[in-house]
Amino acid sequence: MNQTAQILFPVNVPTAFDYAVPAELTLTRGDFVFAPIGKQMKLGVVWGLSEAEPVRELKSIVDRKATRPLSPDMLDFIDWTARYNGASPGNVLRMVIRNYKALDPSSIVTLYRPSGEVPKNLTPSRSAVLREGGPWPARASEAAARAGVSSGVVKGLVKAGGLIAESGPVDPPFPVPNPELTGRELTQGQNEAGQDLVAQVQTGRFNVSLLDGVTGSGKTEVYFEAVAEALRCGKQCLILVPEIALTQAGLRRFKERFGAEPASWHSQMGEAARRRVWREVAQGRCKLVVGARSALYLPFPELGLIVVDEEHDTSYKQEEGVIYNARDMAVVRAHISGHSVILASATPSLESLHNARTGKFAHIILPERPGAAVLPEIGLVDLKDHVPEKGKFLSQPLLDAIAAVTDRGEQALLYLNRRGYAPLIICRTCGEKLKSPDTDSWLVQHKRTGRAMCHLTGFSMPMPKRCPECQTEGSLTAVGPGVERVAEEAQEAFPKARVEVLSSDTAGNPAELAERMRRMEQGEIDILVGTQMVVKGHNFPTLTFVGVVDGDLGLAGGDPRAGERTYQTLVQVAGRAGRADKPGHALIQTHQPEHEALVALAAGDREMFIGVELAMREMLGLPPFGKMAAVIFWGPEAAKVDALAKKFLGAAPRAEGVDILGPSEAPIGRLRGLYRRRLFIQAGASVNLSKYMSTWRAKVRPPSKYKIQVDIDPQSFM
Numbered sequence: 001m002n003q004t005a006q007i008l009f010p011v012n013v014p015t016a017f018d019y020a021v022p023a024e025l026t027l028t029r030g031d032f033v034f035a036p037i038g039k040q041m042k043l044g045v046v047w048g049l050s051e052a053e054p055v056r057e058l059k060s061i062v063d064r065k066a067t068r069p070l071s072p073d074m075l076d077f078i079d080w081t082a083r084y085n086g087a088s089p090g091n092v093l094r095m096v097i098r099n100y101k102a103l104d105p106s107s108i109v110t111l112y113r114p115s116g117e118v119p120k121n122l123t124p125s126r127s128a129v130l131r132e133g134g135p136w137p138a139r140a141s142e143a144a145a146r147a148g149v150s151s152g153v154v155k156g157l158v159k160a161g162g163l164i165a166e167s168g169p170v171d172p173p174f175p176v177p178n179p180e181l182t183g184r185e186l187t188q189g190q191n192e193a194g195q196d197l198v199a200q201v202q203t204g205r206f207n208v209s210l211l212d213g214v215t216g217s218g219k220t221e222v223y224f225e226a227v228a229e230a231l232r233c234g235k236q237c238l239i240l241v242p243e244i245a246l247t248q249a250g251l252r253r254f255k256e257r258f259g260a261e262p263a264s265w266h267s268q269m270g271e272a273a274r275r276r277v278w279r280e281v282a283q284g285r286c287k288l289v290v291g292a293r294s295a296l297y298l299p300f301p302e303l304g305l306i307v308v309d310e311e312h313d314t315s316y317k318q319e320e321g322v323i324y325n326a327r328d329m330a331v332v333r334a335h336i337s338g339h340s341v342i343l344a345s346a347t348p349s350l351e352s353l354h355n356a357r358t359g360k361f362a363h364i365i366l367p368e369r370p371g372a373a374v375l376p377e378i379g380l381v382d383l384k385d386h387v388p389e390k391g392k393f394l395s396q397p398l399l400d401a402i403a404a405v406t407d408r409g410e411q412a413l414l415y416l417n418r419r420g421y422a423p424l425i426i427c428r429t430c431g432e433k434l435k436s437p438d439t440d441s442w443l444v445q446h447k448r449t450g451r452a453m454c455h456l457t458g459f460s461m462p463m464p465k466r467c468p469e470c471q472t473e474g475s476l477t478a479v480g481p482g483v484e485r486v487a488e489e490a491q492e493a494f495p496k497a498r499v500e501v502l503s504s505d506t507a508g509n510p511a512e513l514a515e516r517m518r519r520m521e522q523g524e525i526d527i528l529v530g531t532q533m534v535v536k537g538h539n540f541p542t543l544t545f546v547g548v549v550d551g552d553l554g555l556a557g558g559d560p561r562a563g564e565r566t567y568q569t570l571v572q573v574a575g576r577a578g579r580a581d582k583p584g585h586a587l588i589q590t591h592q593p594e595h596e597a598l599v600a601l602a603a604g605d606r607e608m609f610i611g612v613e614l615a616m617r618e619m620l621g622l623p624p625f626g627k628m629a630a631v632i633f634w635g636p637e638a639a640k641v642d643a644l645a646k647k648f649l650g651a652a653p654r655a656e657g658v659d660i661l662g663p664s665e666a667p668i669g670r671l672r673g674l675y676r677r678r679l680f681i682q683a684g685a686s687v688n689l690s691k692y693m694s695t696w697r698a699k700v701r702p703p704s705k706y707k708i709q710v711d712i713d714p715q716s717f718m
Ligand code: ADP
Pocket: 184, 185, 186, 187, 190, 213, 214, 215, 216, 217, 218, 219, 220, 221, 346, 370, 371, 539
């Protein structure tokens, strides 16, 4: 033995451990190996190798797994993610390897496919298999489940001549995308933007492009050009999209452009699908992945391009476990591997705009929508002047606009980012508000299901008949609007209209959601009332009016990006109107018509908004001109959480240009029974805040059951 290896295990450990390498093993960095840790044999990854003879009695690596090692870039990326976000490298590695079976080749099983012949003795169950058993080839159990018959029927079809049985991998490879197919005919603007992106990919070096184009300007078609170029070079491509934009319709566009459906990756997928994507990506065989944020931690060995679509979207921030922002980490990943990254949005984040303006990112602008489609006019409705009727939420101008579009046979969308019927349930007799049992949040009334629900934890109970405090029967009242209530009001006002609600509660499974989208697309719904689920990427050709029920909703709370978020969401929502050749318009109900985000929206003047917002951020030293971090302390006893926060504050390292605010109770002071306190840290742009925070964090160990969570560049302020 003459080599020492550093092995990182996918568990919560801060560093890799030293092991002796047996003489018969030849290892490289990134290899998967088995080594003893405590009494267990565990799978880890070779993080480093040194030729030095092991100095002490080291434990020895037992075996190496015969599979492709993680690439050196991937190891660097894991280290970088851990360092930047104050996470342990072991926990980041755990995000990467989640399914050990994916390290082995796919098992070989018997698969069935139609022979093309009509079988002898075609019973109803046999025809069900032939009709509904696919996609083929399939295992007997899968085809049987889809057709609602027993596996015996599937196997019987082989003898009868309707199916052919052959051996094949249980997880088949993905079809190879073809970059040479031609897409849609691009407009001149799209073509130029596409060429610019292709040129960036062709440099074969790290670069970032901000693809900045109004909603419906055809950004997808444009970045497809860059994807095609990277595929032509034999590279793997990753397209990150917000989870709720990962729809069948979205994937179909890839299939149309590249002749093959891409691999998709999201949080709802089953183990088998996960294992298949992971293995095919790790082996470099799967070339095109469309996925939610965690797809960034798939082990691509030959990545050549990352696209972050809707780069401003808050769902790129992972808030649990390893806290990271996939948009920012995508840039890091590309930097490490030396390739292009494209950030696309109709409403880019101020950080990205700032980087584009200062020349760090290439700024590629798509100013127009293809064809005759124009951007909607946006108007404000001052709720002080147009007070809705008592107990109602739609003002006269909104009602008039809905009447006008529905009379023309067009569609209206009412947007309110509040699920359920009413956000608050209050007792008219004693004033009691229904609260979640273990969390500081009000219960939301859901009329459709007859329940009261906590949206933070998912707790729910049947809607009580009497007030739990004063026991008065029938005195609980709904306060404020949710989508269900707005739909009820719209139905009352327009009895003949077909009104539907779309929120995560009513969306149903992906097939039901797709069906609802189809009905909306084909004009079978007149008024759709929806939460943020309607904001993303759906095209409804006869949707010509968008009414925003509460334009102020996003402006409350302590988020320094509240104005930016409101502006982004409302531009995106309004952008749903007037996509085809019918011009659209939008009205926003508000109590604050003077707020700069709303003024800029109504004026259609993005530059004005960006100018004001950036000036304010600069003055306050907020991102992109300064840095932020948050620390959240969690624990079962309030006084001890307070003490922990104080102790932590006392351990703050001294540093120039760092301001610490708090500790104070977090806005959600108790969540799932745990008390929460928080600190805010603001620092100048030149401070290495990650390093500062990890030095600080290392000084205090929380007692068991207590937790200190560091969040670099927080996006959530609850
Ligand atoms: P964005 O992502 O910028 O909002 P999309 O890429 O989704 O826009 O395109 C918006 C709509 O315009 C889609 O229905 C798309 O199929 C269509 N589209 C895009 N480019 C063209 C084009 N060159 N000609 C015709 N239709 C186009």
